[in-house]
Amino acid sequence: MLRRAASKAIQQRWSMLASRPLSTSKSTANVSTAVNSMILRSLKEHYLEVSKMTPPPKVSPPSPFTVVKGSLENYGPVLTRTHGNEEINITVMRLTNIIPAAEDDEEDGMNQLFLHVDVSKPGQSESLLFLCGLYPDAVGIHSVSMRAKSEVSGFVMAPTKYNGPTFQDLDDKMKDAIHGYLEERGITESLFPFLQAWLYVKDHRKLMEWFKSIGTFITEKKEA
Template identity: 30%
Template sequence: MTAVSLLRRSLRLHLSPALFRRHGRSLFTSSPLAASSALSLSPSHGAIPRGLRPPSSLLFPRFASSNISGDENLKRVIDSEIQCARELDNHGQEVDVPENFPFEIVDSPGDQAVFLKREFAGENIQVTVLMNFDEQDDMEENDEDDGDDESNESSMEPSVSLVVTIEKGESSLLEFCCNLNAHELEIESMVIKKRDDPDDQGAYQGPEFSDLDENLQKALHKYLEVRGIESSLFDFLHEYMLAKDEREYLTWLKNMKEFVAK
């Protein structure tokens, strides 16, 4: 993930200053006095004889040439980023699914999330998996700034976000929002939703999960664990989502290159 983060930062650092410098030279004259003179000599001021007017190239910058130059620079940078992404040690490697993994994996190219599905005792269970890349970037930056800060280590662990939906027939459904790391599955919220109106904002949502009785919290953790939602999923899901992000990033670069090349 560190390599991917560096690639993204490199892309931003290469593009912005270069484009600004290229357009900057064509948009501004070399000095305030020259700029003032150019404005004062504008054709809109009819008092200046035609023969004394400056060439039109000084009054109207040739944006087309600058744009073409900027496009070529962007293409070169994108090509460089694509090459770097392809040269990553783990580029293109498949992540092995653990034996007895209880879920079907639904991974559509171009989607940010991965979906896990299974049936269990008459229930339909779906888990939406999202990678917390922002937390990982913050963790890497904090490690660079202060590697001895134990509080940073405990609060900035790699994690995966899970939204677990459990449906049973035509009745209501349960939705859990969870944070999964290497040590535990943390339930952040749990709500009961109507199947025919899951976005009902007026429905009573219950208290904050952390305010529930401790025994009820433990029972809900056990409820998810029986259905296969537990901390042991972390290693596989973390590795899988990192690999997916690398694939999606490379595809994103190729799509950008195709657009710019048109």
């Protein structure tokens, strides 16, 4: 919402300036300076507004999950744990970042998270990958597949072989068994409060960094 408001305000002010006749290079320089000033003022206003937002209460991940060090600065796994000889890593993002929601659905979209659950075993060349939707009261499974451990982790993966049937095409007995497999490893709605709060902190931090980086670029003087 803040970013849309800032963009709209800047576009309106730019349209006003662009409609004025430019007769000399001096006029062009004046317009450029004025545009930069407007952008910087808007960035500062929104930076201060965002900085005053109250963060959600601190929430710890359900035991035995632990937070991956540096996950707030990166785009890899957020939570990790072991289950027997398995290593389980969870990556998360908002579902609206993958499938943009209509403005009226934006609030509901905040309660829809997308999980990338990776289950690996030592000595195995492949890991088991689950793509899931996480909600305050449920976990929905979109797909189950195998992937080579050497493939780049993330949300966009190019399949190199048959990934199996879609989850919805499986019979109910197998669906229940797969849900049970994930529940046994702690992939339940109990993860939602922590991951929701974690995403808020990450989004807030990234937005603040965005305001600062744009402002720094605009104010930075050219080298002689």
